[in-house]
Amino acid sequence: MSRFLFILENEVQLAALAFLTVVYLLRLAWLFRFRTAPERTYAAGSAGAGIALSMMNVAMPWAMESTRKDVFFYVQFVVFHIGVVLGIAATFIIPYWPALFTIQPVVILFQVALGAAFLVGLLRLWRRLTRPALRLISTADDLLSLTLMTLFFLAGALAVSNRYEQGEGALIAFFALTTFFLIYVPFSKICHYLYYPFTRFYLGRMQGHRGVVAKQRRVE
Secondary structure, three states: OOHHHHHHHHHHHHHHHHHHHHHHHHHHHHHOOOOOOOOOOOOOOOHHHHHHHHHHHHHOHHHOHHHHHOHHHHHHHHHHHHHHHHHHHHHHHHHHOHHHHHOHHHHHHHHHHHHHHHHHHHHHHHHHHHOHHHHHHOOHHHHHHHHHHHHHHHHHHHHOOOOHHHOOHHHHHHHHHHHHHHHHHHHOHHHHHHHHHHHHHHHHHHHHHHOOOOOOOOOO
């Protein structure tokens, strides 16, 4: 391994991760400045059940019209986000647990999952560029984030074999993209996952309390 790649995998990644953590903590501190007022409506349902249902919304494709009518669209969502999780995992496994990627079935699993996520990324990019409605609402951040995520999956699929003797190009590309994302993500639309638990909690509590979702059956 070259000295450049060693520093990129370690010091650079840790510095970028520390930057991401600081920005996220500042964002959360700002978010918690706002206090939600208690519900003043009659409790027609269960706030707790509403919260639970809202949190699980991402795992219920039948709950949204877009995924209910197009199961393949939901499959794409699942494959894409599995790729995200495994890609992030690979950024830690390669420098700190490289022995795991000497196990061929593990390497194949990561490569198949990241390869599938790469294809889904291409499909999503194609949809944004070819569908007039999506093209109209797509910002530069949308296109840049999706393009770089797609390239991240491809670089990850090539890098997980971790065979330095075959060249370091894929590893350098993979960790360079990782560094960029750690710095860019807090200021892009990708940071939506940071707010997911909070938005789903407040929405579920409100709707559950009002009986909009998870309405309790009254005992007469």
